[in-house]
Amino acid sequence: MHETLERICQLQPQYSAENTPAMQERGRLVRSDLKIELDGLRPRLAAALAPFGSDLLVEGSDGIGRKTELPWVRFCSRNMSPNPTEGFYCVTHFSTDGSAVHVTVGCGSSRFHKGSSVPLPDHELDVQTDWARRVVIEQFGTLVPFDDPADFGARRPLPISFQRATAISRRIAYSDIRTTDFDELFDQAAQRLRPIYAAQSIGRDLTDADQRELEIAAALSPLDRPAGRQGYGLSAAARRAVEKRAMEVASQFLRSKGYAVRDTSASYSFDFEATLSGKPIKVEVKGTTSDRADGILMTTNEVELHRSEKGGTALIIVSSIRLSEQNGVYSGSGGNVEWLLGWDIDGWVHEPTAFRVTRPPLTRRLLTS
Structure with a gap:
């Protein structure tokens, strides 16, 4: 040689x-x-x-x-x-x-x-x-x-x-x-x-948005997965562990800043109501295994909330969450916090990831008649 x-x-x-x-x-x-x-x-x-x-x-x-x-x-x-x-x-x-x-x-x-x-x-x-x-x-x-x-x-x-x-x-x-x-x-x-x-x-080089887009693309076109990513995609159990860890880290972070924290994730399109000096804000939490925190995926309801109540909401991104698994049970650890108080969603670039396409009711009736 x-x-x-x-x-x-x-x-x-x-x-x-x-x-x-x-x-x-x-x-x-x-x-x-x-x-x-x-x-x-x-x-x-x-x-x-x-x-x-x-x-x-x-x-x-x-x-x-x-x-x-x-x-x-x-x-x-x-x-x-x-x-x-x-x-x-x-x-x-x-x-x-x-x-x-x-x-x-x-x-x-x-x-x-x-x-x-x-x-x-x-x-x-x-x-x-x-x-x-x-x-x-x-x-x-x-x-x-x-x-x-x-x-x-x-x-x-x-x-x-x-x-x-x-x-x-x-x-x-x-x-x-x-x-x-x-x-x-x-x-x-x-x-x-x-x-x-x-x-x-495990997607650490992709933003959270790219991770989710990849999972969506794989679900929509399972025979057309991008080369080099065939093994990637978090299971539902792994995804829940990531979200749980993100909520834990975000809650600890808010409390360290003096906020009283109420978990609203089960009832509303935001995760926490955080109150400081009598003033409440609505907090969205996004967790990811990615080391990059410059792209996230949001639902229509989440986008509408941050737009309609701009200035009264906040975003917490917890990146670099590490997953471990034992006997099929996942747990998360670590996590880096980015705290965006009074987040202006319109200051970020919005791109459609997928569209829900529904047949109109009249067309459905015609097809069944």
Whole structure:
């Protein structure tokens, strides 16, 4: 493998978008030789990915049609990342000047939203990579040894997006290729990809709204589930545990702020009536396993309440709730609180998730006559 990596680096300064002899050789090395060498590590990489290693995918590319500045070879769970534009994966890049090899974990440039995959704008890509870094730190306590800048020297838009989509990176200088244990390095990268997949499998990378949309899409079209999300979807019991934990956290939070709290969730379209200095407010509580609190799903009645009584309502979002299960019984723990007093619902973007479509009564009568 060392010779292959060195030779690709040597060919990088000869980059051309045309299929020159140098680019033909580079393409063969990336798409065939290096891919085969990574395939030889399949048992080790599959073990490092644990439950996500059973469908290990290894593939490489030097560009479709015109050649790319940044050829790459990646490995991943086929289910979690069916193609390079979706999900997270371990990917090897090469500096454009041939000065280094970069072993990284990065993500595709699209995400699930409103039932399908859509391109990620730069700020969303930054959110995704930042989220992945936090998951790795949560698991390992540090990004080391994958804490190098993701700077591959790219100059063209698509290769630049590869850099932006990199969550963690280890740079190996050309002079250090021969002395680097790449088998161990790829194993370490796979170990860091595993907790990212585990977090994705319970929807931690999706907003609460996206989680619910995914569940709705799966219910409406069970044979057309988005790739990489086949295992995701909270059961009714798990969802109840999340909601119960959110209510507990929200109640504790309100009481810590001096509010008298009355649970109204069984009778009204809001969860708590919270009173401070004789002034009551209506509080809506949303709980989620997601680490992102920037999108929620609301019923028509909830929306109408916050609009009709604007200024007299509040929203509490409890994110990052963790679920545990024992003998089929779920319980929730943790949770981060976001408190929006006097919430202006019209300051948020509203998007329809699904429509209830009902046949008019007259049409029903005609059909049965």
